[in-house]
Amino acid sequence: MNILIANDDGIYSPGLSALAQAARSFGEVKVVAPDVEQSSMGHAITATRPLYYKASFQKFEGVEAYRVNGTPADCVALGSHIWPKTEVVLSGINMGPNLGNAMWHSGTLAAAKQAVLLGKKGIALSMVLGKEEPNFEVIQPYLKQVLDFLLKKEGLYLFNVNFPIRPVGIKFTRQSVRFYDGKIVPGMDPMGRKHYWYTVHALEPAEENTDRWAVENNYVSVTPLRLNLTNEEELSKLTQEASLQQLDKGNPDKKA
Known part of the structure; x- marks a missing residue:
């Protein structure tokens, strides 16, 4: 199996290295990741300047690794172009979770979504962070079990x-859709200038x-996901309402 690995934490993330080493058991692996944290x-893509990729100085044992001056989605698009035989994209392991509504702005998940848009399988992987440095050895047995199960599908x-x-x-789950509260936290930098951090927290x-x-x-x-965002229930209601109001009868200004 030909596996492309990307992330949004950047080429020097320890989570990226941990995933690359675990994926080697399942096929040929190449890494294409942003040159800085993203x-x-x-799902931003770069359309106003050219992209470049360079061999990474970061050491990935037995794995080719490249850094790109772009976003996670850029990395998958460029990597899939250079290696068209790519079958699956693994994105991560992200330093921090991507749960519930956080999926909407996750660069980690965007890389996996970009894979699906290009007709390739996509798996995003993230890990909760504690007060200490992440211990990827603890999750390794579960990581291999998840990859073994999903890559066979x-x-x-x-x-x-x-x-x-x-x-x-391990649990197979659906996305949590409870509301989050966006919060701006003001602060002061060492030069005495105001700055602001944006954060969110769950309300329920x-x-x-x-x-x-x-x-x-x-x-x-x-969590299994799909790219189709259509609200089928609402679409059915709209169709029924439009039919009752005869909104589907052509130009309303046209006289019979």
Whole structure:
């Protein structure tokens, strides 16, 4: 299997190296990652300047690694162009979770989504951070188990995987859709200038069997996703309402 690995934390992230080493057991691996951190970049693509890729000075044992002056989605697009035989894209391991509504702005998930847009399988992987440095050895058995299970699946797919600090098992979950509250935190830099941090926090407890609930209860969360954002229920209602109001009868100003 031909595996392309990207991330949003940048080429020097220890999570990227940990994922590359784990993926070597499943096929030929190449790494293409941003040259600087691109966290919360979402699905941005670079359309106003050229992209370049260079061999990375970061050492990935037995794996070719390249850094790109672009976003996570750029890395997947460029990597898939250079290595068209790429079958699956792994994105991560992100330093911090990507759960619930955080999926909307996650650069980690965007790399996996970009893979699916290009007709390749995509898996995003993230890990909760504690007060100490992340210990990837603790999650290695679960990481290999998840990869072994998902990489064997047929067809085009998109998965979002999140690891707690110390997993006790694996749960297949849906996305938590509880509301988050965006918050601006003002501060002062060493030069006495005002600056601001943007952050969010959940307003309500997580629903049972969602991604947030699983990770909060020390389970690895595996969430199947799709790119179709259509609200089918609302579409059905709109169609019925339009039919009743005869909005589908052509030009309303045209006389019979």
